[in-house]
Amino acid sequence: MTDIIIKPDKQVPPAEVPEMELFHSHSWWTTYVFSQDAKVIAIQYAATAISIGVLALILSWIIRIQLAFPGAVSFIDAQVYYQSVTMHGMIMVVYMLTAILLGGFGNYLIPLMVGARDMVFPFVNMLSYWIYLLATLVLASSYLVPGGPTGAGWTLYPPQSILTGTPGYDCGIIMMLVSLILFIVGFTMGGLNYVVTVLQARARGMTLMRMPLTVWGIFTAAVLALLAFPGLFVACVMLLLDRLLGTSFFMPSIVEFGEHKNYNGGSPILFQHLFWFFGHPEVYIVALPAFGVVSDIISVHARKNIFGYRMMVWAIVAIGVLSLVVWGHHMYVSGMDPTFGFFFAITTLAIAVPTALKVYNWVLTLWRADIHFTTPMLFALGFLVTFLNGGITGLYLGNVIVDVPLSATLFVVAHFHMVMGIAPVLVIFGAIYHWYPKITGRMMNETLGKLHFWITFVGAYAIFFPMHYLGLLGMPRRFYEMGQTAFVPDSAHSLNIFITVMALVVGFAQFIFFYNLFHSLKHGKPSGGNPWRAASLEWQTPETPPGHGNWGETLPVVYRWPYAYSVPGADQDYLPQNMPPIIGEHII
């Protein structure tokens, strides 16, 4: 039940949103390649992110095959294994998840959802994509240089990351650092756009507290990214200088192969602080957009307004603020002052409060709702369960005393894959199934979609659930080969084989999705403008797919929040945000 107050006597205020000057392209190149239209840039971002993501998926198979069948495939030696682990991690976290959620969904949805014609700085937005593409290409081309890509682990901890024993010492590590610096520069340009568009280009009537939660999620994540990526930037620049110019920011005095290196007195812990200052907010840069998208999907497909909208917004903001002060929990075993450990454990556990609040609100939205088990909804529900699972193991790991024995075991791997691997990926799939009709004007195949969901969802659990047990047994992560270890029983090895088989199955199952994605482009059922009967603004565009400038002649005016579903007394079960309120027979 919504509590809507209609005030027909209220005067329509004179506030007008100024029209934006749009860049109108006249050639194929500036329309589809060097486009300044946020929707085209969004698709370019998503396509690049998914492509590089597929590479990272294949790399994960290499890791899994080595773990289950050590030595069975001849080309997987220790060097290839460590390179795969490093590249898989870095690509998935930064180049895939961050890029697709902010660059892809952010670009497509922000202008449409807040009622803008485009991003406020379209040229900078275009530049952002091309720098991102350059960063991706630099990273991928590190496979072509002598020595291959770096094998330092995605955390790139010095001193080991720039010592000669590490794979990719010659060029790989340099290309990785340069690529990251480029990514951050490109991302800052995009992030500026997302933040300023939300703050400055909203349609008339679209107040902050009438924005869809998707926009809130992406907005807060963009703010977070603008404050957190500088940590990685500084770390990368200083590490690059250590490697290239021989400075000693991070490198301590060290002897390698009997030779005293020229480094002296640097602090590897300093790198860890800078890296995790970025690294932890990164989890929420990925999770917050996912939270927002899930809220919208659940509300639309359960035909019910989101429960506790204000709490949801504040929880997003609170998570954003808190996530900048918890990075130390990645460093419990680094030998830092126990007082700091105590502080970071408290903040880490505190962040569970707003997060749990969100989970309760999703569940309460579903409570006695008219749930439609469409593919996007299945993915959203899958996210809910998976995120809860991953979140709860996070509570264990947030405690110093539990973390110390579990640190560097597969338990940690299972935890973060659940919470920031599988969970956001399920949301990305759900979001693609949900907004595909708006982007292309056609529906994706529901049967294939459901098949894709069940294999991915059940398969992901088959992969990561047993991994928790392996971690509890003490099986270490990052090890190329276990060798003879007394504490790991033979059954653990069988479990590893099972996990690998499931990883291959789930990986191959993604081709169902790709087939569906491309096949539906031409052969999907025409969707019309609003197939899900959704209330938020992006579904109310005059054209589907939305044309250049999104809104035709006049910008929309917003009269209500985006969750007006099943409103008592209304004629239809949803009220679009831009439909003028009806009192009796009259439209005011």
Added chain:
Amino acid sequence: MSIMGVFFLFIYSVMGLYLWQQGILRSDWLKEGEIAYAPSSSNFPSLTPQKVGLLVFLSTAGCVFSLLIAAYFMRQGSPDWQLPEMPSILWFNYFLLVVSSCSIQAAYYSALKSRDTQLKSWLLVTGASSLLFLIGQMAAAYELQRLGVYTYGNPAASFFYLFTTLHACHLIGGLVALFRTIRKSYQQALGKLIAPSVELCAIYWHFLLFIWTLLFLLLLGKGDALGVICRRVLA
């Protein structure tokens, strides 16, 4: 780390104030009907998208520099730390940066009053003094190299090169914007029209002056006072 604390306290307060002004505490979603709202004309009439964009960028750049300063403090404790004698040309450079910051402010005032000739000359003074500043910074680096203070070896010297280079990169970015503004000022007769661009440049120049002041203090070995101030603010 206390510098990061102060930085975030500041950013959070600005953001909190802004969101509060924008109505994050109102319950708009419960009301149906039109609500008076237009971002550009509501609570902060002078905040154009460009200015908000610049302020957001400055908070990111501010984050980069405060992290660098935090790193400087953390690294400072090691026994190999030796603050080199700073070349005296840095004082002259500092003076140049102050001049450029004042002249861009003067340019902004002349733009507001549509005094085109004055505007152009102040903009040129800013450009020239900033370029001279960059040259002076390079001269300082050469001077240090001549004295045997290299990028490697002494971490305090490494920080000198890192600070000056990153600050110079930001200034070069600003100069690109400044030269576009100068070009515009020669194309358009009425200075008032380009006042917003000049204002953006002015904000950026003041920011860079502020950052360089902090970095210069650190390089002169007066950093501890800064740390004490930050800790006191937090306490």
